[in-house]
Amino acid sequence: MTFTPLRRTIAVLACSGFLSACGSSTTPNLQSTLSATDSAFITGATQSSDAEIGAAQIALTKSQNADVIAFANEMITQHTEEKTALTPIATSVGVVPPSNVNPTQAATAAAFTSLRPRTCVKA
Numbered sequence: 301m302t303f304t305p306l307r308r309t310i311a312v313l314a315c316s317g318f319l320s321a322c323g324s325s326t327t328p329n330l331q332s333t334l335s336a337t338d339s340a341f342i343t344g345a346t347q348s349s350d351a352e353i354g355a356a357q358i359a360l361t362k363s364q365n366a367d368v369i370a371f372a373n374e375m376i377t378q379h380t381e382e383k384t385a386l387t388p389i390a391t392s393v394g395v396v397p398p399s400n401v402n403p404t405q406a407a408t409a410a411a412f413t414s415l416r417p418r419t420c421v422k423a
Contacts, residue, residue, distance in 0.1 A: 349379040351405035
């Protein structure tokens with residue numbers, strides 16, 4: 301299933317409620333009860349948001365198209381909100397969110413960075 305920014309935001313918020321509930325004071329040793337899948341989700345979601353923000357920032361430097369610029373700004377806003385919502389939840393369950401994208405995402409960003417801007421965009 302592909303997550304649109306809105307679906308991803310909803311998923312993060314839903315998980316935040318679940319993980320917050322798990323982080324109540326009545327839950328002993330929460331970090332040991334966090335599954336590998338949950339930890340991987342937190343890591344992947346954080347890296348995905350960072351990759352989307354990075355791609356949008358590249359688009360802002362490469363494009364003069366108003367629609368591309370508007371979309372890039374929206375991506376930056378939405379993914380920053382997602383990361384801002386997820387980071388304290390991750391920390392509360394003992395997961396340190398990664399500060400970098402994964403190698404595949406980094407390679408994609410490098411490929412985007414090397415592209416030359418187009419002087420016109422065909423509809």
